[in-house]
Every structure is written in C-alpha cells, then in structure tokens.
Amino acid sequence: MFEFHGDRKRYYEIQKLNTEKYVIPFIEQKLAIKPGCRVLEIGCGEAGVLAPFLERGCIAVGVELEVARLDMANEMLKDYVSSGKVRFVGKDIYKVDAEKELGGKFDLVILKDVIEHIHDQKKLIAEMKSFLNDGGVIFFGFPPWQMPFGGHQQMCSNKWLSKLPYYHLLPRPIYKWILKKYHQPVDALLEIRDTRISIERFERIVKETGYKVAAFTHYLLNPIYEYKFGWKAKKQWGLIRHLPYLRDYLTTCVYYLIKPS
Numbered sequence: 178m179f180e181f182h183g184d185r186k187r188y189y190e191i192q193k194l195n196t197e198k199y200v201i202p203f204i205e206q207k208l209a210i211k212p213g214c215r216v217l218e219i220g221c222g223e224a225g226v227l228a229p230f231l232e233r234g235c236i237a238v239g240v241e242l243e244v245a246r247l248d249m250a251n252e253m254l255k256d257y258v259s260s261g262k263v264r265f266v267g268k269d270i271y272k273v274d275a276e277k278e279l280g281g282k283f284d285l286v287i288l289k290d291v292i293e294h295i296h297d298q299k300k301l302i303a304e305m306k307s308f309l310n311d312g313g314v315i316f317f318g319f320p321p322w323q324m325p326f327g328g329h330q331q332m333c334s335n336k337w338l339s340k341l342p343y344y345h346l347l348p349r350p351i352y353k354w355i356l357k358k359y360h361q362p363v364d365a366l367l368e369i370r371d372t373r374i375s376i377e378r379f380e381r382i383v384k385e386t387g388y389k390v391a392a393f394t395h396y397l398l399n400p401i402y403e404y405k406f407g408w409k410a411k412k413q414w415g416l417i418r419h420l421p422y423l424r425d426y427l428t429t430c431v432y433y434l435i436k437p438s
Contacts, residue, residue, distance in 0.1 A: 185223055185249055191404040192225025199400040201229060203432050207391045208285060208314050210235065217283040217308060219270050220291030224250035227263060237263040238279050240270050270301065275308055282310045289318040293374050303386040306437055314391060317433045322373035323425040329369050335359045345370060375425045389438040399430035
C-alpha cells in the first residue's frame, strides 16, 4: 500500500498543496476566488482541498459519507470551524437536504476524485444545479476508468497488485477472483469498477443534464503525482487528447469546469 493511503495527515497535506498549485489556478480561468465566495465540496474527506479556499477568505461546507474522516478535518481546520467559516456534514450527498443542511447556494461546487465513486452519476450531476448561485460552476477532477490505475488498485496491500497497471479492465469475474485470491478489499474495489466513468461518458452526461464545459485539461501525468512520487505534472499531448476512447487509456487525470447552459 502506498504510504499516503495509510497516513491521512500526509494525504491532507498532499491535497492542500495540489489544490494551491493546480486546482485553484484552473478554476480561476473562469471564476475568481474571492473572500466570501461560497464553496461546497462533495466527498471532502479530511478537507485538504478546502483548506486553500478558506485561506483565501471563502465560506465552505464539506459533505463526507465516511464520518470518521471528518475528525481530522475538524482538527486540521479547527480555527475556521470555531469561527463559522467552515462546517461539515457527515452524510450521503443523496440524503442531504440542500436547503436546510447546506445553508444556501454556492458559487463553486467541488468533486475531486469523487465522481468515480458515485452511484447514478447522471442523477447527482443533474441535481447539483439546485446547489449553484447564478454564475456558479462545478469542478470535477477524476481519473478515467481505463487509465493504468483507474481501478484504484494502489489501495491493495499486495505490493505487486498495487503496482500492476490495467488488470482492473479484466472481465469482472476474473478481476474478482484475483482480488479474493490475494486477500484484497474486494467490495471496495468492485464498487469502483461498478461506478467507473470514462471521459466520453462524463462529457455525455454533462451535455444530457443541461450543462456546458467551461474549461478542461487532460493530464498525461496527474498533478498530484508531483507530491506522491516526485513526478512533474504533464498535460496530455494534443493528438491523444482529441482521440476519443484511446485517450482514456493514456490519460491519468482530467480536470473539468462545467456550468448550466
């Protein structure tokens, strides 16, 4: 297992650094991040992504299904919590009463490394229009399912399976057999397989739910690899970026900003 999956504080710091250097500059192509800007993160985990927004004077809400992860979020951001600048909701996003529990609408909604875990992605993306202020946008960052580690096999404790690319694309019964044979987290990894999303499927959902793409960047090397492995971020080559389906196998991360059309 890679160290950052076991060290949640380190994971918080990685997310914070990545957001400062890559996520916020990407968003600011279309939305200025100013004091008072309202930000919602769905699947906030330990809230490392939200921290740089709070440092800029934003007001934030984080929603997280795994309630235990919010203990660190509350600890790391305790000054912002005590001042009312951020609060957390430990709940399935589908069960959140947006009007009562989120405190109003938002200028920015963030789903970073989250949409690939969500069931019925089309339903959620459609419903998120109700979360947005006029002029609001939604940020997505995710690994296309077909990319070398799109199955999140880096979660595996077996050192070979954690580093073996593409085997998550095997037929489901074979993939399940391998995971069971080597005593890996079968249910968690199969859920990621079942909720998988490609670039093409994401763009189709965006169009079908009445949004338009405001900005996008595809990466050959995911920006977060800079902090995990010391590899410099590299944008996808132009030719590959424009080849549907093939690009999914060679793109380790995509950033999208969408807004209602």
